[in-house]
Amino acid sequence: MNGAQAVVAALEREGVETIFGYPGGAIMPLYDALYEHPVRHILVRHEAAAAFAASGYARTSGRVGVCCATSGPGATNLVTGLLDAMMDSVPIVAITGQVRTELMGTDGFQEADVCAITQAVTKRNVLVSSADAIAPAIAEAFALARSGRPGPVLIDIPNDVLKAAVTDVTSPPAKPFARRGAGPHVSDAAVRDAVARIRSARRPVAIIGGGVRADSVELYRMFVALLGLPHTATINALGAAAPGDPSYLGMLGMHGLKAANKAVQRADLLIALGMRFDDRVTGKPERFARDASVIHADIDATEFGKIVSADVALHGRLDDTLQALIDELSRGHVPRFDDWAAEARLLGGALPSDHVEAHVLSATDVLDRLFAALPPDAIVTTDVGQHQMWAAQRAHPAHPRNFATSAGLGAMGFGFPAAIGAKFAHPAAPVFTIVGDGGFQMCLPELATLRRYDVPVKIVLIDNHNLGMVRQWQELFFSERYSATNLADNPDFVAIARAYGIEAYRLESPADADHLIERFIASRGPALLHCACHPTENVWPMIPAGMSVDDLMEARG
Amino acid sequence: MTCELTLRDVRSVARIVNLAHRFNCRTTHIQAAVGESTTSASFAFDGPAIALTRLRAQIDRILEYETVA
Ligand SMILES: Cc1ncc(C[n+]2csc(CCOP(=O)(O)OP(=O)(O)O)c2C)c(N)n1
Numbered sequence: 001m002n003g004a005q006a007v008v009a010a011l012e013r014e015g016v017e018t019i020f021g022y023p024g025g026a027i028m029p030l031y032d033a034l035y036e037h038p039v040r041h042i043l044v045r046h047e048a049a050a051a052f053a054a055s056g057y058a059r060t061s062g063r064v065g066v067c068c069a070t071s072g073p074g075a076t077n078l079v080t081g082l083l084d085a086m087m088d089s090v091p092i093v094a095i096t097g098q099v100r101t102e103l104m105g106t107d108g109f110q111e112a113d114v115c116a117i118t119q120a121v122t123k124r125n126v127l128v129s130s131a132d133a134i135a136p137a138i139a140e141a142f143a144l145a146r147s148g149r150p151g152p153v154l155i156d157i158p159n160d161v162l163k164a165a166v167t168d169v170t171s172p173p174a175k176p177f178a179r180r181g182a183g184p185h186v187s188d189a190a191v192r193d194a195v196a197r198i199r200s201a202r203r204p205v206a207i208i209g210g211g212v213r214a215d216s217v218e219l220y221r222m223f224v225a226l227l228g229l230p231h232t233a234t235i236n237a238l239g240a241a242a243p244g245d246p247s248y249l250g251m252l253g254m255h256g257l258k259a260a261n262k263a264v265q266r267a268d269l270l271i272a273l274g275m276r277f278d279d280r281v282t283g284k285p286e287r288f289a290r291d292a293s294v295i296h297a298d299i300d301a302t303e304f305g306k307i308v309s310a311d312v313a314l315h316g317r318l319d320d321t322l323q324a325l326i327d328e329l330s331r332g333h334v335p336r337f338d339d340w341a342a343e344a345r346l347l348g349g350a351l352p353s354d355h356v357e358a359h360v361l362s363a364t365d366v367l368d369r370l371f372a373a374l375p376p377d378a379i380v381t382t383d384v385g386q387h388q389m390w391a392a393q394r395a396h397p398a399h400p401r402n403f404a405t406s407a408g409l410g411a412m413g414f415g416f417p418a419a420i421g422a423k424f425a426h427p428a429a430p431v432f433t434i435v436g437d438g439g440f441q442m443c444l445p446e447l448a449t450l451r452r453y454d455v456p457v458k459i460v461l462i463d464n465h466n467l468g469m470v471r472q473w474q475e476l477f478f479s480e481r482y483s484a485t486n487l488a489d490n491p492d493f494v495a496i497a498r499a500y501g502i503e504a505y506r507l508e509s510p511a512d513a514d515h516l517i518e519r520f521i522a523s524r525g526p527a528l529l530h531c532a533c534h535p536t537e538n539v540w541p542m543i544p545a546g547m548s549v550d551d552l553m554e555a556r557g
Numbered sequence: 558m559t560c561e562l563t564l565r566d567v568r569s570v571a572r573i574v575n576l577a578h579r580f581n582c583r584t585t586h587i588q589a590a591v592g593e594s595t596t597s598a599s600f601a602f603d604g605p606a607i608a609l610t611r612l613r614a615q616i617d618r619i620l621e622y623e624t625v626a
Contacts (some may be wrong), residue, residue, distance in 0.1 A: 119572055123622040148621060300621070302614040 003131035004029035004162040007095060010138035011039050016066050018042060018057065018424045020050040020417075022077075024070025025110060027097025029162035042424065042453060045445035047074050049417035051081020051094065052406075052443075056418030058090050059404040060379050061425035062213065064145050068095040072110030075156070076117065080411050083121040085152040087408030088236060089210055091145035092152040093138070098127065100160045114156045125154040131164040148183060149300040150214075184299070186316030186324050194271075194295045194312045195328040201269035203340050204229060205292075207252060207281075210236030210407070211274015211299060211318045213400050219322035220273065221245070226326060228338040230345070232260035234275050235407045239397035243376075247341035249348065253281040254543050255389040259348025261541075261549040266347070267292040274298060274318045277307040278408065279545070287548035297321045351393055352540040352554040361510055363387065363462045363533040367394050367434070369513050370460060373521055379422050379431045381405065383415030383439035386468040389539045391434045413442030419457045420449055430458070430521070437463040437490050447500035450526040458520060459528045461493055465535045472538045476556075497528040504528040558609045559586075560616060564596040565623040573600060576615050580608040 001009070007030055011019065018040045023031045034041045044050045047069040054065030065085075069078050075096040085092045099108040115125045124144055128137050134157065141153040198204060206229050212220055213236070221242045224231045232252040233240050241248035250257030252264060264270065270292045275281070282288040285307050296303070296310035297318060304313040314321045356362035363386070371394045374380070380395055381404045382388040388405055397403040404422060406414035419433035440461055450457055471485040497504035503523055507516045507530060520529040542553045564570065570589050577584045582604030589598040602609060 115568075119568065120575075124566075144622070151622075300618070302618045302621070306611075306614060 001166045002029065002033075002162065003134050003157065003164050003166060004033035006131060006134040006166045007138065007157070007162070008033045008037055008039055010135045011066065014064065014138070014142045016064070019066040019068060020044055020053040020057075020421065021068035022047050022050055022070070022074060024074045024097065026071035026099055026159045027068060027074070027162070029159065030068065030095070030097065042420075042449065044417065044420075044449050046443065047077030048080055048413060049420070049443055049446050049449070051078045051092065052084070052411075052414045052417035053421035053424075054092050054094075055081060055085050055090050055414070056381055056404055056421030057425045058085075058092055058421075059088075059213070059418070060401045060422040062215070062401065063425065064091045064093055064142055065421060066093050066095070070097045070110065071099050071114070071159075072112045075112055075114040079118060079121055080409070082118055082152045082154065084406050084409040084411045084414060086121050086123070088406070089150050090152070091150035093141045093145050094152060094154040096154060096156045097162065098156045098158040101129070101158045102160070104158065114154070118154050121152070122154045123151040125156065127156045128158075128161055131161055131166045132168045134161070134166070184301070184316045186297075186314050186321045188324075190312055190314050191321075191324045191328050194314060194325060197269055197293060197295060197312065198227070198271070198329070199333060199335055201335075203267050204269035204271060204337060205263050205267040205344070206231035206271040206273060207234065207264065207275050208232075208237040208240045208273050209234045209275020210400075211297075212237045212240045214274070214299070214318055216274070216318040216322055217399060219319050219326065223322050223326055226329060226334060228336045228341055229271075230263050230337065230341040232256070232264065234278070234281055235392050235405060237275070237400050238392060238395055238403045239400040243396065243398060246345070247338075249344055251392050253278075254283070254545070255393065255539050255541065257348055257351070257393065258541050258552065258554070259345055261543065261552060262347035263344035264289050264292075265549045266344075270294045272296045272308075273322070276303050279307075282307060283543050283548045284546050287550070354537045354540070354555070356534045356537060359509065361508060361513070361531060361533045363464060363531070363537050364390055365510060366462070366507070366513055366531050366533065367391060370517055371395060373514075373517050374432065375430050375521075377429055378402065379404070379419075379426060379429050381415045381418040381422060381431070381433045383433070383435040384410045384412045384469075385436040385439060386464070386472065386537075386539045387434050387436045387462040389469075390462075412439035415439060416443045416457075416459060417446050419459075420446060420455055423455045423457050431456075432458045432460060434460045434462065436468060437461065437465065437487055437493070438467045440493070444496065447497060447502055451501045454525060456525050456527075458523070458526070461528060461530050462533055463490065463493065463530060464533045464537065465490055469539070471536070475536070475538070477544070493528065493530045497530075502526050502528055504530060506530050506532070508532045558613065559599065559601045560613070561599045562597070562616070562620065564598055564620070565594070567591050567596045569619050569623065570596065570598050572619060573616055577602050577604070577612055580604065580612050582608050582612055
């Protein structure tokens with residue numbers, strides 16, 4: 001067995017079925033080992049898509065996503081996807097080929113110090129120096145990617161190491177580092193303190209974050225139902241609320257729902273669960289939920305007090321924390337907050353949207369119709385921009401794993417490849433991606449990936465002939481100086497899709513929307529729905545960056 | 558701010574120095590002794606209180622990510 005075969009054997013031991021990648025010189029031995037191997041390699045058309053596809057796979061399945069690339073440019077093309085995974089706590093293992101050991105440090109062809117480059121965008125990276133070290137390195141990478149707060153890990157393997165014979169074939173390899181027990185145990189005293197605060201609160205609100213994806217959905221639903229608690233979600237936790245839960249107020253934050261933002265602002269107690277008070281959620285932290293004391297639960301202790309100071313910090317796995325809170329509540333008086341939840345709901349109202357002439361397609365109207373028509377088990381990914389926010393406001397995913405978006409990083413070009421990854425993780429589920437005309441053009445060649453593997457991902461292209469989100473900010477905050485955001489010369493996306501052999505539908509008139517959406521959803525293979533939308537529709541509501549809910553805007557002017 | 562750390566990966570010393578620079582803190586002292594499996598390192602940093610707090614949190618995260626829970 002050589003090093004490359006040891007890589008594939010280690011992937012098999014981890015239960016990996018699918019990896020996303022792109023070959024090249026330094027990593028050729030690995031591609032040779034993958035030839036006609038049961039571990040399925042999906043050839044993307046740019047390494048960035050490999051990392052995003054691995055992320056889509058991981059986000060929607062809870063399993064570790066795997067991507068690989070060659071040395072130098074291949075590896076550097078993965079960097080954005082690794083940072084995206086770091087920001088949103090997504091477990092990914094990236095394997096990169098490195099130039100031969102003897103060439104390292106000679107500015108060799110396609111040499112890059114990938115470990116130095118990725119130090120800040122991975123939980124850990126390792127340059128493997130011998131074939132025998134491959135198996136333990138991969139075992140550790142998977143364990144680390146999954147453990148605690150999940151995230152990306154990179155393994156860089158020189159070409160000669162991939163080719164060298166493995167001498168120690170003992171398997172499975174022992175994990176070569178100290179384990180520290182079962183992780184943090186949430187403190188009983190802190191749980192009692194939290195429950196005492198919940199019992200004496202008058203207007204508590206729960207905020208659920210991406211931490212809920214760590215197997216905590218059922219317990220979260222039990223917790224809020226036990227109390228009749230009004231609750232809201234960050235974009236990474238959409239789908240945490242039970243379908244139809246009347247005390248769920250919708251997404252929180254800059255483009256969140258008014259009821260959610262107002263309720264948080266009125267709260268006397270915030271129960272923040274697996275969320276990290278991102279500035280897109282809080283606006284100006286000093287003006288965020290000024291009257292509330294804060295219970296903050298997180299697996300990552302460095303989150304406590306980072307932005308909002310916690311009165312009670314619950315350090316541990318979210319499922320353990322929720323179970324402990326439920327148990328402690330059940331031992332005594334269980335307060336109900338139904339009246340406050342009803343009051344909180346009334347703080348909102350219908351989602352505001354711009355008036356668009358009746359004969360022109362409005363993006364918000366198309367998305368309203370799309371979400372009404374989607375099957376309940378649909379998995380939706382989005383790209384980044386206005387369409388992302390419109391989708392997040394309207395989506396009602398059955399589970400947080402049914403919605404994937406580049407939240408913390410906001411990386412355009414994510415949505416489409418992430419949907420490809422999601423589809424490989426869930427071959428039976430209907431998978432949709434909602435993209436803008438800007439972001440779609442960052443990953444257009446992945447249409448070839450769809451065609452080659454006949455992946456029935458459905459692409460909803462919200463084409464407003466603009467880098468819409470930036471255009472919106474230019475309109476509102478830069479005196480309508482539209483610098484470099486006009487995409488009026490967009491190509492014919494329908495023709496492009498068809499050139500790749502992908503079925504494509506052209507939606508131009510609101511009158512055709514329902515029946516075209518229906519045909520698009522029912523189509524068998526991969527398909528594109530090109531929606532020619534109004535160019536200047538804005539996302540509302542909006543809390544301008546660094547402001548507070550008191551500054552919430554619902555329309556122009 | 559001073560910290561005495563036991564690091565699993567000697568490269569974390571460089572990472573910590575880079576982070577201090579990023580947060581506009583000055584690294585005023587570094588001493589590291591590399592052992593068989595760990596590195597003992599001591600650091601001193603100067604800088605605005607908020608930056609030092611953030612630096613300390615990031616250092617804690619580096620330590621956390623060096624091991625598997
Ligand atoms: C890789 C990357 N580059 C730039 C940006 C900045 N950015 C955020 S939203 C946006 C506009 C996106 O335009 P489009 O894809 O057409 O979507 P829309 O906002 O129109 O829905 C840009 C340029 C980004 N988020 N990611």
